[in-house]
Amino acid sequence: MAQTETTKPNPTVPGRPCPAAGALRLVGEKWSLLIVRELLLGVRRFDAIARNTGAPRDRLAARLRALEEAGVVERRAYSERPPRHEYHLTDAGRDLAPVVTALAHWGSTWLYDEPPVVFHHRDHVAALDTTPTCTACGSPADHLTPHPHS
Amino acid sequence: MAQTETTKPNPTVPGRPCPAAGALRLVGEKWSLLIVRELLLGVRRFDAIARNTGAPRDRLAARLRALEEAGVVERRAYSERPPRHEYHLTDAGRDLAPVVTALAHWGSTWLYDEPPVVFHHRDHVAALDTTPTCTACGSPADHLTPHPHS
DNA sequence: CAGGTCGGTTTGTTTTTCCAACTCGCCGGG
DNA sequence: CCCGGCGAGTTGGAAAAACAAACCGACCTG
Incomplete structure (x- = not known):
C-alpha cells in the first residue's frame, strides 16, 4: 500500500518518462541500496549498518532520513532516554x-x-x-x- | 563471457563482502543505469542518450568511458573523419x-x-x-x- | 570516577557534479 | 567561398556532495 494512501506524488524526471528514473532518484544515491541490503538482512542498528556498508556516518544519517521520508524505511524508538532508534523496512522497502x-x-x-x-x-x-x-x-x-x- | 577471459579482478569492497556492493561501484554512479536503459532500448548515439537521460554531457562522456572500461559497453566507430562512435552493450551489459x-x-x-x-x-x-x-x-x-x- | 557504547552532528577538506560555452571536423546550401 | 548547423565531445569555474576524523550527550559498567 502506498504510505498514507493519498495519491502519489508522480515525480517528474528529466529525459524519458520512465519509472526507473523515478526509482533512481530515491535509491540511486550512493549507499542507499547497500543500506536497504543491510535492512533486508535484518541489521537494524546505526553502527552496524555503518560498519557493514562502509558508509560515512554523516552520509548514513542523511540517507536514512531520506529513505524514511520516502516511505522506504521506518524508524522505531527502542529506547527513550537516551533516544535510540532502530530501522526497519516498510512494505515498499521490502519490495526492493x-x-x-x-x-x-x-x-x-x-x-x-x-x-x-x-x-x-x-x-x-x-x-x-x-x-x-x-x-x-x-x-x-x-x-x-x-x-x-x- | 568475461571480456578477454582472464581471471576477473575480484574487487574488494569496504564492509560486508557482497557482489551487490561490487556491482554498485560500477553501475551505482549517477546516470549509469539510465545510460544502460537507453542502450537496452536501442539508443546508440551520444546526443540521443544525453537527451533521453537528462545527464550533463561531460558526465555522460565520463560514464560511457567507465562503462566501456568495465566491459559493459562497447564503442564502435561508424565513421572515421570525423571520428564518430555509437555505443552498444556487451553481454555483461545486456545482463543488467x-x-x-x-x-x-x-x-x-x-x-x-x-x-x-x-x-x-x-x-x-x-x-x-x-x-x-x-x-x-x-x-x-x-x-x-x-x-x-x- | 574512568572508560566504553550508541547514535548521531560538526568541522574542514577533497571530489563530484553541473551548466554553459567552446572546439573540431565535416556537410549542405547559397 | 562563406555561413550555419550537426554530432560528439572538451573546458572552465562555481556549486553541491562526499569524506574522514573529531566531537558530543546520555547513558551504562567496573
Whole structure:
C-alpha cells in the first residue's frame, strides 16, 4: 500500500518518462541500496549498518532520513532516554529485494570468480534466476519496452 | 563471457563482502543505469542518450568511458573523419536488464499512480513479476542471504 | 570516577557534479 | 567561398556532495 494512501506524488524526471528514473532518484544515491541490503538482512542498528556498508556516518544519517521520508524505511524508538532508534523496512522497502538481488546476481556473474549468488532454500543450495517474467504467460520478459504512459 | 577471459579482478569492497556492493561501484554512479536503459532500448548515439537521460554531457562522456572500461559497453566507430562512435552493450551489459526492469517495476508500483511496468509480449500486454526464482525448484527466492564466500 | 557504547552532528577538506560555452571536423546550401 | 548547423565531445569555474576524523550527550559498567 502506498504510505498514507493519498495519491502519489508522480515525480517528474528529466529525459524519458520512465519509472526507473523515478526509482533512481530515491535509491540511486550512493549507499542507499547497500543500506536497504543491510535492512533486508535484518541489521537494524546505526553502527552496524555503518560498519557493514562502509558508509560515512554523516552520509548514513542523511540517507536514512531520506529513505524514511520516502516511505522506504521506518524508524522505531527502542529506547527513550537516551533516544535510540532502530530501522526497519516498510512494505515498499521490502519490495526492493528484487533490485538488490538482481544487482548481486549480476555482480557475482560478471565481477567475481565466484558462483552466482546462491539461495539457501530449505534443504538445497542453488543459483538464482533474476529474469523477470510475464504474469500472463509466465515466459521470460527480458527485453525492455519504452514506458507506454502519456 | 568475461571480456578477454582472464581471471576477473575480484574487487574488494569496504564492509560486508557482497557482489551487490561490487556491482554498485560500477553501475551505482549517477546516470549509469539510465545510460544502460537507453542502450537496452536501442539508443546508440551520444546526443540521443544525453537527451533521453537528462545527464550533463561531460558526465555522460565520463560514464560511457567507465562503462566501456568495465566491459559493459562497447564503442564502435561508424565513421572515421570525423571520428564518430555509437555505443552498444556487451553481454555483461545486456545482463543488467533485470536490474533496470526491477527498478522500473518498483518505481511504477510505489512512486506513480500507474499500472506496474507492462510487457508487450507478442499479442498481449501484461504486468511483470520481478521476483527472483530458485533455479533448482522454481519457487520464489525473495529473501536475501548473506554471501557465503570466504 | 574512568572508560566504553550508541547514535548521531560538526568541522574542514577533497571530489563530484553541473551548466554553459567552446572546439573540431565535416556537410549542405547559397 | 562563406555561413550555419550537426554530432560528439572538451573546458572552465562555481556549486553541491562526499569524506574522514573529531566531537558530543546520555547513558551504562567496573
